Amino acid sequence: MNLQAILVANLTGFILLVFLFISRLMTRTKRQAEDPTFEVMLFLAGIACLIEPLTFFVDGKPGKANHLINLLGNTYLYFANCLGSFFWCMYVDKCLYHSRERIRRIYYKLSGVVVLVIFSLVINIWKGFYFIVDSDNLYHRQPLSYAFFLYVFSCCIFSVVVTYVHRYRHGKTAFFPIFMFLVPIVAGSVAQMLFYGVSLAWLGASVGTVALYMSLLNRRSYIDMLTGLYNRQYLEHFIYEMQKSSGNFYGIMIDMDFFKEINDQFGHSAGDRALNDMADVIREACDDRYQKFFRYAGDEFIILVKAEEEKEVIEFESKLHDIADRFNRENDRPYKIGFSAGHALYDRENDTEDSFLKHIDTAMYKKKEIVHRERSLTIDRRES
Numbered sequence: 160m161n162l163q164a165i166l167v168a169n170l171t172g173f174i175l176l177v178f179l180f181i182s183r184l185m186t187r188t189k190r191q192a193e194d195p196t197f198e199v200m201l202f203l204a205g206i207a208c209l210i211e212p213l214t215f216f217v218d219g220k221p222g223k224a225n226h227l228i229n230l231l232g233n234t235y236l237y238f239a240n241c242l243g244s245f246f247w248c249m250y251v252d253k254c255l256y257h258s259r260e261r262i263r264r265i266y267y268k269l270s271g272v273v274v275l276v277i278f279s280l281v282i283n284i285w286k287g288f289y290f291i292v293d294s295d296n297l298y299h300r301q302p303l304s305y306a307f308f309l310y311v312f313s314c315c316i317f318s319v320v321v322t323y324v325h326r327y328r329h330g331k332t333a334f335f336p337i338f339m340f341l342v343p344i345v346a347g348s349v350a351q352m353l354f355y356g357v358s359l360a361w362l363g364a365s366v367g368t369v370a371l372y373m374s375l376l377n378r379r380s381y382i383d384m385l386t387g388l389y390n391r392q393y394l395e396h397f398i399y400e401m402q403k404s405s406g407n408f409y410g411i412m413i414d415m416d417f418f419k420e421i422n423d424q425f426g427h428s429a430g431d432r433a434l435n436d437m438a439d440v441i442r443e444a445c446d447d448r449y450q451k452f453f454r455y456a457g458d459e460f461i462i463l464v465k466a467e468e469e470k471e472v473i474e475f476e477s478k479l480h481d482i483a484d485r486f487n488r489e490n491d492r493p494y495k496i497g498f499s500a501g502h503a504l505y506d507r508e509n510d511t512e513d514s515f516l517k518h519i520d521t522a523m524y525k526k527k528e529i530v531h532r533e534r535s536l537t538i539d540r541r542e543s
Contacts, residue, residue, distance in 0.1 A: 162212070162216060165212050168358050168359060168361075169208040169209070169211050169212045170212070172208040173205055175368075175369050176208065180198075183198075196249055199242075199246050203246075204361060204364045204368060207235070207239045210235055211232075211361055214232040214298065219295065219296055219297050226292060229292045229298060230292045231284075233298060234280055237289060240360075242273065244314035245266075245273045247318060248321070251321055252321055255325045288301055288303045289301055289307055290304055308348070311348065312348075315345060318341070339370040340367040340371040342367070343367040344364050345363075347359035347360040347361070347364070381393035386438035388438050388452050388453055389452065389453045391453065391454075393453065394453040394461060394463075399512075402507055406465050407467055407468075407504060407505075408466075408505040409472045410461060410503055410515060410516070410518075411475070411476065411500055411519065412500065412501050412502070412520050413461070413479075414459050414460075414498060414524075415433070415459075417497070418433065421494045424493075425493050429494065432492075433492075434454075436496050441462065443482050450475070469502075469504070472502050476500050476502070479500065500523060500526060501523030501524070502522055503515070503521075
């Protein structure tokens with residue numbers, strides 16, 4: 160692969176990452192700003208796309224400056240591979256589990272391995288067990304460099320294992336195409352590992368990063384920005400997918416009790432917090448393998464449940480109420496989380512999307528009438 164081809168491949172990767180970074184800045188949210196993991200991966204890959212053609216350019220050229228650029232440039236490329244692979248694993252975990260405690264528990268320990276690898280890169284500058292730059296300023300890989308590639312591929316495998324363990328426990332996560340990211344990177348890295356002079360690893364990293372970001376950006380159009388639940392648009396998509404799937408599906412419509420009073424008494428910020436509290440209750444109750452949850456409108460939520468019998472749905476509703484009661488006991492809120500829920504079976508042969516939603520809406524309002532009637536009777540008894 161000649162220098163011109165190397166330059167084109169890496170500059171293409173760099174331009175892709177620059178455009179992605181600008182797009183990310185334009186659509187940034189507060190939640191994204193608090194998580195720098197993706198930006199670190201972008202930065203490492205972007206700098207690598209600039210440095211790699213530079214190392215090829217100075218390779219074999221005389222002079223101390225060229226020797227230093229060759230040595231330190233290749234050291235950075237190994238460093239970027241090392242740190243970028245670790246941050247990728249952490250990013251996958253964050254996207255799937257959304258748990259800072261889990262990140263601290265697992266990745267703070269694994270960071271020790273990363274520190275050792277980075278330290279070995281520093282030692283390599285003098286000892287040359289990964290690569291050397293000889294007196295003629297020519298770069299040569301050493302046999303131990305394959306152990307370094309093994310570390311990078313192990314990180315890729317680890318991220319796949321984390322993904323499939325999560326899928327086994329919680330069901331498939333929509334809009335997280337891990338292989339769209341990994342395949343271009345692995346293909347480019349394998350080609351570069353086997354054939355010196357081929358420069359496709361960082362172009363592969365750029366293509367994979369852009370593909371991943373496009374999928375996650377698509378995901379944002381299906382997510383309710385306040386609660387983090389799926390929105391009504393994705394509900395319509397999922398009902399369409401239900402028509403082609405097997406098994407029985409039930410819909411549960413949930414409407415928060417006396418939500419207007421929360422807004423009137425404590426303000427709309429408290430109302431937003433109550434909606435998030437309700438979303439947390441739903442998330443805790445649901446298993447993605449059997450239930451999908453959506454914010455439908457205002458203080459209304461919908462849960463689609465895959466169940467063979469209606470009694471499973473009734474038990475699930477009872478579980479929701481138990482979790483809400485526990486939430487009220489354990490959290491000091493000026494309001495109480497309560498809700499009315501009604502359910503109906505999705506009839507593939509006779510139901511349309513509108514008729515199905517109407518059935519569960521009607522079932523919910525029957526339950527809501529009971530709640531309001533009981534509250535009115537309670538008030539009447541107190542006044543009398």
